[in-house]
Amino acid sequence: MVTDDVGFDVLVTQARLEQWLVDNGLVPTTYPPTTPLLAAWGHVSLHGMPTQHCVDGTWVDAPSCRVSPCKAAGVSFAIVELDQYVSEARLERAKVVDALDRLTSRLGSFVSSCSDDLALIESNSIAEMARLAQLESIIQHDVLNREAHAAWGEEPLRLIAEIRRAYQALTELAQRSRANLVSPAFHVTRGRGRRQVPLLDAITQHLCKNGFSYGEVAALIDDGIPGDEEGARERVRKRAANPERRSLVPSPEDSEPSGNK
Numbered sequence: 001m002v003t004d005d006v007g008f009d010v011l012v013t014q015a016r017l018e019q020w021l022v023d024n025g026l027v028p029t030t031y032p033p034t035t036p037l038l039a040a041w042g043h044v045s046l047h048g049m050p051t052q053h054c055v056d057g058t059w060v061d062a063p064s065c066r067v068s069p070c071k072a073a074g075v076s077f078a079i080v081e082l083d084q085y086v087s088e089a090r091l092e093r094a095k096v097v098d099a100l101d102r103l104t105s106r107l108g109s110f111v112s113s114c115s116d117d118l119a120l121i122e123s124n125s126i127a128e129m130a131r132l133a134q135l136e137s138i139i140q141h142d143v144l145n146r147e148a149h150a151a152w153g154e155e156p157l158r159l160i161a162e163i164r165r166a167y168q169a170l171t172e173l174a175q176r177s178r179a180n181l182v183s184p185a186f187h188v189t190r191g192r193g194r195r196q197v198p199l200l201d202a203i204t205q206h207l208c209k210n211g212f213s214y215g216e217v218a219a220l221i222d223d224g225i226p227g228d229e230e231g232a233r234e235r236v237r238k239r240a241a242n243p244e245r246r247s248l249v250p251s252p253e254d255s256e257p258s259g260n261k
């Protein structure tokens with residue numbers, strides 16, 4: 001069960017962005033083989049902080065891309081952002097959920113295999129507590145060793161209840177976690193009366209700040225909202241103008257948002 005809702009079809013958008021890199025010759029077909037994702041990471045690194053590296057004992061400037069605005073950077077940053085916060089996060093979180101499932105399953109088997117012992121301890125505990133209540137009604141309270149009685153009565157009862165509660169809580173946590181593999185920070189929410197789509201904003205901003213027109217962005221990212229092209233362009237314009245959502249930006253930022261398309 002996957003209920004993550006980030007406001008757009010991530011897989012389709014990823015595929016379109018990766019195809020853009022391929023169509024524009026940015027995914028080398030020479031050996032060694034690479035993938036659009038690796039090519040995107042490669043181009044992102046070309047827009048990083050200017051650095052130098054050592055070649056045969058001489059320090060030289062690391063390769064960099066100074067194209068501005070650079071559409072390849074817009075697409076590459078968008079692909080990397082999607083990978084980091086959706087694909088990779090999903091894979092990593094899925095492993096944790098698998099571990100939770102295994103833990104729950106083993107704990108369930110353990111609790112089940114001990115059911116006779118648990119039942120015996122529980123019934124004895126209840127009987128012990130009844131005996132204590134009876135004693136309290138017939139002898140002096142200050143001679144009763146309540147601590148010793150508790151070890152036979154309320155303590156085992158409480159511990160068994162905690163074991164059952166932990167098993168139930170783990171089961172529910174595993175189910176909830178599987179339904180939310182993408183960080184909740186990127187889920188669609190309603191804030192200030194408006195639908196908030198932070199990841200969609202971030203991807204839109206990557207593209208718009210790097211030379212894509214609103215119409216081109218609308219064609220690359222399907223937000224699933226029916227309507228004509230004009231409406232789609234207007235939604236892109238609004239997302240581009242929203243507060244900064246990108247978690248990765250070229251350094252130094254060398255492009256400005258487009259505002260008249």
Ligand SMILES: [Zn+2]
Pocket residue numbers: 043046047065066067070072073
């Ligand atoms: Zn570039």
